Amino acid sequence: MTIRSLRAFIAVRTRGPAAAPRESDRAVPARRLALLLAAATCASLVLPVAARAEWPERTVKVIVTFPAGSANDAAARIIADALGKKWRRTIVVEDRPGAEGTIGVASFVASQDDHALLYTVAGSVSVAPLIIEKLPYDVDRDLVPIAATTAIVLTLAVSNELAATIPELVTRLKSNPGKYAWASGPTLPRYVFAAFLKRNGLQMNFISYRDASQPQADLGEGRIQALLTSWAASSSPVQRGKARYLAVINPTRAAALPHLPTVRELGHPDLEINGLAGIFGGKAMPDALRSRVAADVAAVLREPEVRKKLEAGGHNVLGGTAEELNAGIAAQRAWVADVSKLIDIRNAQ
Numbered sequence: 420m421t422i423r424s425l426r427a428f429i430a431v432r433t434r435g436p437a438a439a440p441r442e443s444d445r446a447v448p449a450r451r452l453a454l455l456l457a458a459a460t461c462a463s464l465v466l467p468v469a470a471r472a473e474w475p476e477r478t479v480k481v482i483v484t485f486p487a488g489s490a491n492d493a494a495a496r497i498i499a500d501a502l503g504k505k506w507r508r509t510i511v512v513e514d515r516p517g518a519e520g521t522i523g524v525a526s527f528v529a530s531q532d533d534h535a536l537l538y539t540v541a542g543s544v545s546v547a548p549l550i551i552e553k554l555p556y557d558v559d560r561d562l563v564p565i566a567a568t569t570a571i572v573l574t575l576a577v578s579n580e581l582a583a584t585i586p587e588l589v590t591r592l593k594s595n596p597g598k599y600a601w602a603s604g605p606t607l608p609r610y611v612f613a614a615f616l617k618r619n620g621l622q623m624n625f626i627s628y629r630d631a632s633q634p635q636a637d638l639g640e641g642r643i644q645a646l647l648t649s650w651a652a653s654s655s656p657v658q659r660g661k662a663r664y665l666a667v668i669n670p671t672r673a674a675a676l677p678h679l680p681t682v683r684e685l686g687h688p689d690l691e692i693n694g695l696a697g698i699f700g701g702k703a704m705p706d707a708l709r710s711r712v713a714a715d716v717a718a719v720l721r722e723p724e725v726r727k728k729l730e731a732g733g734h735n736v737l738g739g740t741a742e743e744l745n746a747g748i749a750a751q752r753a754w755v756a757d758v759s760k761l762i763d764i765r766n767a768q
Contacts, residue, residue, distance in 0.1 A: 474708055475534055478509045481698075482530075484523030484539040486516040489631070490651040490733050491696055494569050495538040497728045498698075501719035512538075519547045519606060521554060528556040528701070536712070537562065537699040540571075541744065545751035546606050550765050562699045565709055566716040567743035569734035570695040572650040572673040573608055575665045575682070576657060581644045585665055585687055588645075589619055596622040602634040604648035607692045607751070611668065612647045613767035614758045615690050625768030638662050649694075650675065651733040669693055674730040692754070695737060697744040713741055 481499050485491040496512050503510040515523035520543035527537040544558045556562075575585075581599065582588035592599065601623045603609040609625075616623060626643055628634050631652060638646045639656030646653050646662075650673065656662040666682045667673050670693050682690040698716060700709055717739030719725050726736050737743055755764065 474711075475506055475508045477534055478511060479503075479506070480530075480532065480535045481510060481512050482523050482527045482535060482537050483512055483514050484516060484520035484537075484543060485514065486631070487514045489516075490571055490649050491538070491540065491569075493732050494571075494696065494729055494734050497725060497732070498538075498568055498716065498719060501722060501725050502715060505715055505719060519543070519551060521547050521551050524558075524562070525555050527699075528561045531701065531703070533701070533703065535701070536565070538568075538696065539699065540694060540696045541748045541751050542606050542694070544748050546755055546764070549755065549759070550606075561702050563702060563704060563709060564741050564744040564748065565698045565700050566713040566739045566741060567695055567697040567737040567747060568716065568720065568739065569729055569736055570669055570693055572675060572733045572735060573604070573648065573668045573692065573694055574650050574653055574673075574676075574679070575612075575668055575690065576638060576646045576648075576653045576662050577665055578638060578641055578644045578662050579660075580641075582665070583663065585682070585685055585690075588665065589621065592616075592621040592623060593619075597624065599644040600624040600626050600642070601645040601647070602626045602628060602637070602643050603646065604631075604652065607694060608647045608668075609767050610755070610758050610762065610764055611690055611692045612645075613762045615687075617761055618689060649733055666690070669735065671735060673733070673735060675733060693747060693750070695744070695747045697737075697747075709741070713739060 481495060483492050483495045485495075492512075492514055499510040499512050515526045517523075520539050523539060524537065524543055524547070527535060544562060548554060548558055577588060582591050601612065602625070603612055613625070623645065626634075626637075634643065634646050634648065635653050635655050637643045638653065639659060639661040647668065653662075657664060664676070664679055666685055666687070667676060667679050668682050668690050670681065670683065670691060672681055673679065682688065698712070700712070720736055720739045729736050758764070
């Protein structure tokens with residue numbers, strides 16, 4: 420018997436017909452009926468979201484830990500738009516960037532909203548706890564991986580006069596210690612290049628930027644000579660003929676740059692990282708709902724139009740599973756633990 424039919428049954432029993440009650444009616448005392456009604460009310464309050472109604476019941480909010488206009492923000496919006504059509508609900512994307520993603524994560528955890536999802540990179544789980552003291556949340560307790568979505572395409576770009584290959588880059592830097600400057604995207608790209616320099620006994624000057632659009636402009640003007648960041652954040656000087664790509668630093672080639680080899684293919688696996696992103700839920704989200712959201716994310720990632728948009732925006736599309744996201748987080752944690760023995764990850768340069 421459903422809660423609705425139980426309440427209807429109770430209403431009929433308590434109201435009763437105008438005629439004299441039958442003997443069977445007297446078998447259900449008023450006190451028992453009151454207890455049944457109370458039980459039905461309590462059950463409606465504690466049933467999981469997925470059992471109470473067809474989730475989502477209202478607007479869904481996706482908190483993104485990147486600034487508006489960034490490659491990961493664009494990916495989040497493409498996926499949110501596709502999910503909104505699938506769920507027939509409005510999805511609002513809210514950008515909360517800053518502090519290596521911890522501002523957005525803290526906002527998500529504090530919201531305790533069963534209609535909120537978090538879109539961030541694995542580094543928010545694998546790296547942030549190591550470089551930010553006293554986080555207002557526990558990544559393992561408060562965040563539940565739902566689905567891996569994309570891996571942002573990361574590239575090593577250099578000025579034309581510096582080098583045409585990675586071996587040439589190493590030779591030029593060894594001959595000119597401290598002469599050239601480099602910049603990178605935050606955390607993982609910075610760590611992997613700093614570790615590469617350290618392993619090879621190379622010296623370059625690291626330049627830090629607040630404006631994420633400035634490094635590629637400086638690469639084009641020769642103020643820096645190497646830039647390791649997302650393809651989208653380094654493409655302008657390459658397109659203008661002021662710089663060149665040496666390699667993709669992801670484990671696989673990029674759909675948008677199919678002819679550019681990976682660092683592993685070129686014999687430099689120590690330069691490889693994987694900047695995967697994904698969707699996370701809160702600790703209170705029921706397992707059944709988590710699985711359903713993951714299945715829907717995987718479905719929209721298989722849509723040709725969605726895939727086309729993501730790849731054009733500088734992403735490799737992933738499978739949309741929690742297993743893939745969990746494995747990526749575990750691999751990053753192991754990699755960061757290893758590289759932190761070589762460089763200071765709080766001040767990598």
